[in-house]
Amino acid sequence: MDKRKDSLIDPSEILSLIHENAENTFAHTTYKKELERFFFLANGDYRAVKSSEQLMNADIQGKLSEDPLRNYRYLFIINTGLATRVVIESGVPQELVYSISDLYIRKADVATTEKEIKELNSDLWKRFVELVRDYQKAVPYSIPVRKCLDYITSHLNTKITLKDLSDLTGLTPNYLAALFKKEMGMTIGEYLTKIRTESACALLTRTDYTYLRIALSLGFCSQSYFVRVFRQQTGLTPGEYRLKNRDKTFSKGM
Numbered sequence: 001m002d003k004r005k006d007s008l009i010d011p012s013e014i015l016s017l018i019h020e021n022a023e024n025t026f027a028h029t030t031y032k033k034e035l036e037r038f039f040f041l042a043n044g045d046y047r048a049v050k051s052s053e054q055l056m057n058a059d060i061q062g063k064l065s066e067d068p069l070r071n072y073r074y075l076f077i078i079n080t081g082l083a084t085r086v087v088i089e090s091g092v093p094q095e096l097v098y099s100i101s102d103l104y105i106r107k108a109d110v111a112t113t114e115k116e117i118k119e120l121n122s123d124l125w126k127r128f129v130e131l132v133r134d135y136q137k138a139v140p141y142s143i144p145v146r147k148c149l150d151y152i153t154s155h156l157n158t159k160i161t162l163k164d165l166s167d168l169t170g171l172t173p174n175y176l177a178a179l180f181k182k183e184m185g186m187t188i189g190e191y192l193t194k195i196r197t198e199s200a201c202a203l204l205t206r207t208d209y210t211y212l213r214i215a216l217s218l219g220f221c222s223q224s225y226f227v228r229v230f231r232q233q234t235g236l237t238p239g240e241y242r243l244k245n246r247d248k249t250f251s252k253g254m
Contacts, residue, residue: 040129041086049126076108091140093153156199156219
């Protein structure tokens, strides 16, 4: 039995589309051209940004919807997904890349013009190229340290212990702690404080969350402890920081 007969798309539909494309002298962009674009991206080459403009050209990328705006949105989402994988494989922490990708797709989802989506595409590829360049300049981290960085980024709302990271990497606590400090230039505890403070700064300026909610969402045991650590790291209380930075952030749009 031909299992393809159970498919939601009949083989005759595929053949029909191939014939339609041939009749209209349409051919998708070549695989070689795709590889070249992603090669540029993987190497932090700004030529990737210019090349990415072709991703928003339905004449060479194909028609995924009869609605032009929806077609651009689909093309953006597909190619953002492909670019995301390339950037992760280039050494940029996956949670950082996925979060950026998700935010751009959300913006594309509510875009009302083709121009907006094209601008989002160019801006995303430029950001991705710069991320790759930044991480290529840095001293390459070992696999255990990269695992720690990814785990920390995705578990900021929970208590993270050296044992958790030791179990994750398969290294002894003492060896992992020494390796992390050697490669990162700071202890695991210092890194946790740094990344949590940076996240708190973002939440203070971009949300109306209470200080208690921010504290608990970032793994602090109490609001008072959060305030104390935040002040030590920034020289300001959370309230002072929010008052000083909120207006300038909101003026740029959420």
